Amino acid sequence: MSRRRLGYLLKHAGLRLGELTGPALEPYGIDGREFAVLSVLGAREPLSQLEAAQRLGIDRTTMVAMVDALERKGLVGRRPHPGDRRKNIVEPTERGREVLGAATRAVEEAEEAFLAVLPDQDAQRLREALDRLV
Amino acid sequence: MSRRRLGYLLKHAGLRLGELTGPALEPYGIDGREFAVLSVLGAREPLSQLEAAQRLGIDRTTMVAMVDALERKGLVGRRPHPGDRRKNIVEPTERGREVLGAATRAVEEAEEAFLAVLPDQDAQRLREALDRLV
DNA sequence: TATTGTTATACTCTATAACTATA
DNA sequence: TATAGTTATAGAGTATAACAATA
Numbered sequence: 001m002s003r004r005r006l007g008y009l010l011k012h013a014g015l016r017l018g019e020l021t022g023p024a025l026e027p028y029g030i031d032g033r034e035f036a037v038l039s040v041l042g043a044r045e046p047l048s049q050l051e052a053a054q055r056l057g058i059d060r061t062t063m064v065a066m067v068d069a070l071e072r073k074g075l076v077g078r079r080p081h082p083g084d085r086r087k088n089i090v091e092p093t094e095r096g097r098e099v100l101g102a103a104t105r106a107v108e109e110a111e112e113a114f115l116a117v118l119p120d121q122d123a124q125r126l127r128e129a130l131d132r133l134v
Numbered sequence: 135m136s137r138r139r140l141g142y143l144l145k146h147a148g149l150r151l152g153e154l155t156g157p158a159l160e161p162y163g164i165d166g167r168e169f170a171v172l173s174v175l176g177a178r179e180p181l182s183q184l185e186a187a188q189r190l191g192i193d194r195t196t197m198v199a200m201v202d203a204l205e206r207k208g209l210v211g212r213r214p215h216p217g218d219r220r221k222n223i224v225e226p227t228e229r230g231r232e233v234l235g236a237a238t239r240a241v242e243e244a245e246e247a248f249l250a251v252l253p254d255q256d257a258q259r260l261r262e263a264l265d266r267l268v
Numbered sequence: 269t270a271t272t273g274t275t276a277t278a279c280t281c282t283a284t285a286a287c288t289a290t291a
Numbered sequence: 292t293a294t295a296g297t298t299a300t301a302g303a304g305t306a307t308a309a310c311a312a313t314a
Contacts, residue, residue, distance in 0.1 A: 061283070061284085085290060085291085086291065
């Protein structure tokens with residue numbers, strides 16, 4: 001049995017991973033949270049702000065500030081939803097898609113570096129176990 | 135390959151676990167952070183505030199407030215270090231040790247419930263993998 | 269001079285409440 | 292009446308800077 005609590009391990013694993021992904025994203029001018037938002041907004045179907053917020057498990061008021069920041073950086077754009085004008089459709093700009101692609105590769109490399117201490121199969125199992133737990 | 139990012143999985147796994155450990159600790163009047171501090175202070179050798187902070191990876195100014203809270207609740211006590219009077223030795227009170235024991239069992243049960251969706255061996259592997267990564 | 273504990277302060281992240289506009 | 296976006300605000304949680312006591 002591990003001597004350290006599971007909560008400690010999860011928290012500090014996330015912190016350590018963040019120490020790798022943070023610098024990996026820096027060249028693209030975004031942080032980990034902005035990358036997460038950009039990722040869901042780059043999904044196949046266009047999303048409203050609320051839908052994007054729900055996919056990430058964050059509040060819609062938090063999403064406002066995230067979209068503001070990405071819009072200021074020219075990475076996403078808002079437009080009214082054609083059928084329901086209460087909603088904003090938020091989509092990556094062309095540059096947003098480029099950044100998303102490059103940043104995704106950078107994050108995947110950071111994840112690989114983070115997981116490098118584990119045999120490949122163990123890393124794969126870790127992902128699958130976390131996926132089931134979440 | 136998992137579609138969700140590793141950072142997301144680690145963060146939300148921690149959040150979901152916290153939803154179980156939080157209520158599990160409530161009967162003992164402490165939250166997860168206080169439990170973590172009480173745990174390291176309940177270790178074999180008595181620790182100073184700074185040593186406890188370093189074991190948890192938190193700042194020594196943060197530790198002041200944590201020890202204040204636990205002391206108010208009668209779960210730990212400060213006393214000067216005999217050989218170095220700059221230091222506080224912080225140790226659980228008798229009641230602190232009782233609470234620590236009961237709270238530890240409650241947290242372990244919450245962890246088991248959290249991991250229940252995984253086969254035993256996978257849960258064990260998850261712990262070991264996280265332990266290596268941290 | 270350096271270290272430990274402390275206080276005051278500030279910053280980040282996030283949510284709640286209240287408003288506007290649309291449905 | 293309810294929903295989506297927005298704004299203002301407040302609450303965690305944490306760290307940095309400065310100070311006193313001690314080494």
